[in-house]
Amino acid sequence: MTKQQLFEQIQKKRSFLCVGLDSTLDKIPKHLLKYENPILEFNKQIIDATKDLCVAYKPNTAFYECYGKKGWETLIETWKYIPEDIFSIADAKRGDIGNTSSMYAETFFNQQSSEMSFDSVTVAPYMGSDSVTPFLRFANKWVILLALTSNAGHADFQLQEIGGEKLFEKVLKTSQQWATDEQMMYVVGATRGAAFADVRKLAPNHFLLVPGVGAQGGDLHEVCKYGLNAQCGLLINSSRGIIYAGNGEDFAEKAREEALKLQREMEQILVSYKLTTDRQDKH
């Protein structure tokens, strides 16, 4: 999916919501445990209930890898179930020496060998250019590079100054020599608030993947105030806040309600920033 196509989806759906599929056996509703593959059933029902309200899905691979062979199969089947016009993110946070990164890229992008072809993968920048560029060899695929993360430990390295600039600023600057904003996005945590202004000084046109709304307490309006750009430029992720909104037979409806709350807020924001037109037929 191109940047323009992603923006068109945002305008069409009046949403820049990404639903995180961080599904685990101990958190999904008990009545699903009778299914042959409970997590796949859960994911399918969540996708069915939210697909008109979001523009991206982000399974975090940790939640699948932990179940071994069956987990990997669930990841593949979940990817297959994500509608083609919805941006898919393999949240794997990979990055290694070049030949190993190439194999990671094959894993998430080459459907012929791995049975999956996500639109994007999250990558850690720490090992530098040759750990990231192998992911960029695939046409129409995206690298989502960690810049300023949502967790408390972000300060340990990302805020440290080297030669007068913070490490995350260096990541934003240097990585722009590897790829354009048509192939690279950055992760910036929703909990970083006003720091979005600093990010936008260095990366005004890039899309930012923004996790941390919902369970981690990030503020959507604060993020938008500093982070929106002319093509929206934000994918706001919520995982637990949506998928575990309910725990009974009606879990998918509850998930939809939470997604709808966010979509409505996003619609208002898009209209007020003139990124889409107002309309009469509200949900």
Ligand SMILES: O=C(O)c1cc(=O)[nH]c(=O)n1[C@@H]1O[C@H](COP(=O)(O)O)[C@@H](O)[C@H]1O
């Ligand atoms: O790359 C990510 O998606 C990510 C980066 C970050 O800085 N913080 C962060 O929470 N994430 C991921 O985003 C999701 C957040 O989940 P919730 O807190 O349940 O909404 C998890 O899959 C995290 O691994």
